[in-house]
Amino acid sequence: MEIIKNGDKKVVGIISKKSFPDDALYRASGFVYSYAEKGIYLLRNTLTGQVAKLTENECKAFEQLTKKSVSYTYVSENELTELVKLRFIVENDYSEAAQYKQVIEILNMMSRKKPGLKxxxxxxxxxxxxxxxxxxxxxxxxxxxxxxxxxxxxxxxxxxxxxxxxxxxxxxxxxxxxxxxxxxxxxxxxxxxxxxxxxxxxxxxxxxxxxxxxxxxxxxxxxxxxxxxxxxxxxxxxxxxxxxxxxxxxxxxxxxxxxxxxxxxxxxxxxxxxxxxxxxxxxxxxxxxxxxxxxxxxxxxxxxxxxxxxxxxxxxxxxxxxxxxxxxxxxxxxxxxxxxxxxxxxxxxxADSMDSSIVIDPQGNFYHCEHLPENKSWGNIFDGCTDKELYEKLKKPALIDEKCESCTFLPYCTPFYKHGCPGWFDHCAQYMGMKTEYSLSSIISSLNKETQE
Ligand SMILES: C[S@@+](CC[C@H](N)C(=O)[O-])C[C@H]1O[C@@H](n2cnc3c(N)ncnc32)[C@H](O)[C@@H]1O
Ligand code: SF4
Ligand code: SF4
The missing domain is CATH 3.20.20.70 (Aldolase class I)
Structure with a gap:
């Protein structure tokens, strides 16, 4: 196994594990998307952004973990322990959504923003x-x-x-x-x-x-x-x-x-x-x-x-x-x-960074989104905030949609609840899947180019 894309260092630091139980059962993480083309096998971890390249045997062994849980012996015998450390493989009772929320909380704490609009x-x-x-x-x-x-x-x-x-x-x-x-x-x-x-x-x-x-x-x-x-x-x-x-x-x-x-x-x-x-x-x-x-x-x-x-x-x-x-x-x-x-x-x-961003229309009215959603202006440049209740409601961090809780692409989508947002659509997960495959396919093309060169 070789990591060919390093991903987000901070997230890797937060979630990777140095030690893990050898009496637990293991499975593939729900945040892993696998892709194969021209005999090259790749795994993308959507939480860390890391991309791992597997050998054919490692790939076959990993495939088993997407179907059923396996013992630690299976993991170590098939030389997949590095993938456990980097959380491509996780314990059976691991909660992807909880891990994701924890990562977001820590990243939020780490990124202390200056006051004022940016x-x-x-x-x-x-x-x-x-x-x-x-x-x-x-x-x-x-x-x-x-x-x-x-x-x-x-x-x-x-x-x-x-x-x-x-x-x-x-x-x-x-x-x-x-x-x-x-x-x-x-x-x-x-x-x-x-x-x-x-x-x-x-x-x-x-x-x-x-x-x-x-x-x-x-x-x-x-x-x-x-x-x-x-x-x-x-x-x-x-x-x-x-x-x-x-x-x-x-x-x-x-x-x-x-x-x-x-x-x-x-x-x-x-x-x-x-x-x-x-x-x-x-x-x-x-x-x-x-x-x-x-x-x-x-x-x-x-x-x-x-x-x-x-x-x-x-x-x-x-x-x-x-x-x-x-x-x-x-x-x-x-x-x-x-x-x-x-x-x-x-x-x-x-729309979900109201601490640092604002939309102002030609009359000086405030919005949180450039689509100027009707009845969603909460103030203006002359009077400041005129509707505190609406402002607080728009600003409140949204819950994770039930549909998103178990989705492989949750880290790409943020805790923002997208219903009612013009950017959100029914086939989002299928789209993200195609997008991920396109990106992995480009990586494979460059790997092949390098080999040829
Ligand atoms: C509303 S326009 C305003 C800026 C400028 N007049 C322009 O056309 O770029 C902002 C963006 O929205 C895009 N747009 C407008 N209607 C759209 C629609 N129905 N679906 C997707 N994009 C749309 C435009 O192509 C443009 O990129
Ligand atoms: S999308 Fe077309 S009609 Fe709409 S604002 Fe832009 S240029 Fe004008
Ligand atoms: S792709 Fe769609 S379902 Fe998946 S996390 Fe994003 S918005 Fe939710």
Missing amino acids: AYTILPTTGCNARCIYCYEQGIKTVTMTRKTADRLIEYICETRRDDEIKLSWFGGEPLLGHETITYICQALRDRGVPFRSEMVTNASIMTREMASTAKTLWNLKKMQISLDGMPEDYEKRKNYYLPDRHNHETVIRAIHYLADECIEIELRVNFDRENISRIKNYLDFLKAEFGKYENIYVYLSLLLQEKYSDKCVELYHEMFELQKYMRRIGLRQSSKEKKKLHIKMNYCM
Whole structure:
């Protein structure tokens, strides 16, 4: 047995065992996912993130432990004791859920956070120059931030921020429609000596070379997520811009070059569903030809929410992972966002880190989620917290869902109870399984490459 991926050192330290009873019965841990390809056998421990490579004999012996409990003699005779130490194999009465909760508690204690807010997600406007046929914001009232609100927001940031660098995430609507507000806020924060960096989620259609330069120098924009939908025919049909002569696929591709030339990290999010998936491969070829030379451009595929909840979800995810393999083959850089999903998580998203993160809409209202859930605003920048009860309710650590208690992927999903969250879906465990296999398959590909070399 060989550990080929070290995982999270802290978690390994917390859970690994130096000694264990030789009179107990042993079984495979529920936090272990096994995968074999091309004669290579891998085990991933979803709690520690470690990946173990087994010989064929070790693999056969381990397989037995997934079917029934075995004695310590069996474990030692088959040279599996290291896997017991590292908790790939556990005593019969071991509780995965209890161990997981203990790890989270210890990690929480270890990560003493500074007081104050660290991340501000700001919507300069809910208006947009596009009408994407799938947009979950359809029907939302168009509101744009006034100068008075921006002034108060600047004060609010100064009053509530953590005393090191803060992160401003610009969101919308289309945040670039509010580029003057962004410039105004960034300039004011600079004048006050507030250290900050920015990120943005945008369709990028109104980005100019000049604006890209301002984004780099004044907004301190480090990262941009740009949504795409396929070749011009698909893109323009789906984006349905109000002014298609001015905002279209060509202008966006040009904008991506401007931003990439400024060395801003760019994540191209290619949205897909059952209708356009057959044309995505072709689009990946286009992206490779257009942007392959840039080291700061990454691509990821994203299934539209409507499909996540549909009966086609698993099939479409399967196709997505095949497309990801294709991306690997043609050497298209994939976003690190996806990789992060396969690590133990202390929080799922901004919604369960209210100590450090806040969402502020164009009127200055507070939310815990960028989807601005209806009736879930608990205050505003002018009056502070106006609904303490709601704030406390949203902030309270949630219980682990019954369905998650016995799931192999619990460490990837956090204690956050996802019902009612737009990101949560019925086929999550199947999706995580496919994702884990994809990741283990990439490890096997690199092992084979190394051997060949
Ligand atoms: C609401 S938009 C706001 C920012 C900006 N206008 C943009 O399009 O990037 C934020 C993100 O949500 C994505 N989005 C919108 N509707 C969606 C849906 N129904 N399913 C999945 N993603 C969606 C967009 O592609 C974009 O990446
Ligand atoms: S560009 Fe963004 S905000 Fe505008 S309609 Fe499309 S997804 Fe919605
Ligand atoms: S959300 Fe889904 S994948 Fe995550 S632990 Fe729960 S059942 Fe498993």
